[in-house]
Amino acid sequence: xxxxxxxxxxxxxxxxxxxxxxxxxxxxxxxxxxxxxxxxxxxxxxxxxxxxxxxxxxxxxxxxxxxxxxxxxxxxxxxxxxxxxxxxxxxxxxxxxxxxxxxxxxxxxxxxxxxxxxxxxxxxxxxxxxxxxxxxxxxxxxxxxxxxxxxxxxxxxxxxxxxxxxxxxxxxxxxxxxxxxxxxxxxxxxxxxxxxxxxxxxxxxxxxxxxxxxxxxxxxxxxxxxxxxxxxxxxxxxxxxxxxxxxxxxxxxxxxxxxxxxxxxxxxxxxxxxxxxxxxxxxxxxxxxxxxxxxxxxxxxxxxxxxxxxxxxxxxxxxxxxxxxxxx
Ligand SMILES: *[C@@H]1O[C@H](CO)[C@@H](O)[C@H](O)[C@H]1NC(C)=O
Ligand SMILES: *[C@@H]1O[C@H](CO)[C@@H](O)[C@H](O)[C@H]1NC(C)=O
Ligand SMILES: CC(=O)N[C@H]1CO[C@H](CO)[C@@H](O)[C@@H]1O
Numbered sequence: 001x002x003x004x005x006x007x008x009x010x011x012x013x014x015x016x017x018x019x020x021x022x023x024x025x026x027x028x029x030x031x032x033x034x035x036x037x038x039x040x041x042x043x044x045x046x047x048x049x050x051x052x053x054x055x056x057x058x059x060x061x062x063x064x065x066x067x068x069x070x071x072x073x074x075x076x077x078x079x080x081x082x083x084x085x086x087x088x089x090x091x092x093x094x095x096x097x098x099x100x101x102x103x104x105x106x107x108x109x110x111x112x113x114x115x116x117x118x119x120x121x122x123x124x125x126x127x128x129x130x131x132x133x134x135x136x137x138x139x140x141x142x143x144x145x146x147x148x149x150x151x152x153x154x155x156x157x158x159x160x161x162x163x164x165x166x167x168x169x170x171x172x173x174x175x176x177x178x179x180x181x182x183x184x185x186x187x188x189x190x191x192x193x194x195x196x197x198x199x200x201x202x203x204x205x206x207x208x209x210x211x212x213x214x215x216x217x218x219x220x221x222x223x224x225x226x227x228x229x230x231x232x233x234x235x236x237x238x239x240x241x242x243x244x245x246x247x248x249x250x251x252x253x254x255x256x257x258x259x260x261x262x263x264x265x266x267x268x269x270x271x272x273x274x275x276x277x278x279x280x281x282x283x284x285x286x287x288x289x290x291x292x293x294x295x296x297x298x299x300x301x302x303x304x305x306x307x308x309x310x311x312x313x314x315x316x317x318x319x320x321x322x323x324x325x326x327x328x
Contacts, residue, residue: 022282025106025258025290026326027066028059028307032297033075033093034112038119040074041086048075049298050092053099058309059296060103062319063327067100068108068148068260068292069093073117073131081117081127082134094138101144108146108183108260108292109139115153115164123160125167132171140177147172147182148217148260152189161187162203169209182209183217183258192218192259193226193242201249215289218246219261222273228294231265231304239264239277247280250287259291263305266317274318278325290326293318 036047044050056067073081075089093109100107115122122128132147139145149168153161165184172182184207186200195201195218207214221228222238233239239262250257259281264270281288296308296315306312307319 020328021326022328023285023288023290023326025066025292026064027068027290027292028064029068029070029261029292029295030297031070031295032299033071035299040072041078042075051096052298055296055309056100060105062323065105066108066290066292067105068110069096070110070112073111073113077131081124081131097139097142097145101142106144106146108148109135110148110151112151115150115156115161121156122164125163128164129167129171132168133175136172136175136177140175143179145180147180149182149184151185152219153185153187154189156187158187158199158203162206165204165207169207173210178211181213181215183215183260185217190217190219191226192220192246195246196249205253216250216255216257217260218257220259221262222264222270228261228263231267233264233270233273236269236272237276239273240280243277243280247284247287256287256289258289261294262291263294265304266313271318271321274322275325278322282325
């Protein structure tokens with residue numbers, strides 16, 4: 001409670017609250033704590049890194065109000081899904097969450113695990129529910145925390161993806177975290193462009209949340225294969241085109257969604273595509289909550305999509321061109 005009060009005061013007094021928003025969430029992925037995939041637990045500063053709190057403040061000064069915090073489940077609960085925490089890793093995650101939310105921004109807790117634990121597809125839905133129940137209990141009084149069930153399920157049985165999402169929702173609510181948003185993700189890397197055709201739509205429509213605070217999380221890249229591994233975009237209208245079927249699905253079913261990852265390179269075609277797609281989302285802000293750029297973090301160096309303040313290429317080239325689609 002005390003924490004919630006602090007967060008509310010921070011929200012009311014911060015620049016964040018004074019900006020007029022076209023989309024509720026202007027977001028950035030913070031990536032680095034999940035690096036060194038396969039090397040567990042790994043060494044802080046060598047295999048993985050946490051996020052520089054000063055860069056978080058620099059983003060907030062730009063109007064960013066959503067931070068999607070990447071981390072690895074194997075480092076948080078190294079033994080089993082229901083086992084003890086690594087206190088240091090949990091402490092660092094908590095420090096980041098508290099820093100962000102005390103400034104009135106949202107912190108998305110996001111296990112970057114693709115529905116897997118130590119590379120094995122998670123099939124223990126009861127254990128997964130307990131994993132979420134244990135973690136959500138630690139943040140249950142902080143209403144600016146958002147729970148992302150898992151990053152990008154893929155090549156999995158669709159019923160299992162449904163069951164894991166439902167288990168996560170049930171675990172979070174059982175912990176007493178009843179006011180926070182939860183973002184289910186889909187199979188097929190949670191792509192927006194394949195949300196309906198992959199069967200995610202029909203399946204995940206049936207998820208039940210007693211708090212009624214689900215925001216469906218989809219990812220969308222603008223390159224030929226939609227993987228986000230090329231600096232070029234297909235066309236100046238590709239972002240909007242790839243969102244259309246999902247937008248219709250959200251509207252038809254009275255659901256809301258968020259683009260949890262998107263990006264494009266530093267070229268006129270991509271910048272136009274990004275602006276066109278973000279305008280489209282703003283025009284459909286009844287169903288789109290916002291969009292979260294991929295990515296920032298201390299170790300991305302000159303990676304074309306890096307928005308790390310102030311050296312990442314996208315900080316200089318993309319951020320000034322897209323900002324006005326989120327805040328005025
Ligand atoms: C937590 O962060 C500190 C630096 O702030 C670092 O020294 C420590 O190793 C980190 N712990 C873990 C388990 O990553
Ligand atoms: C972005 O692209 C422009 C135009 O090609 C180029 O001049 C500039 O150096 C690029 N900036 C970065 C940071 O890559
Ligand atoms: C598109 C993109 O950059 N994807 C990245 C998502 O995160 C994983 C883990 O950090 C990276 O390996 C991918 O390249």
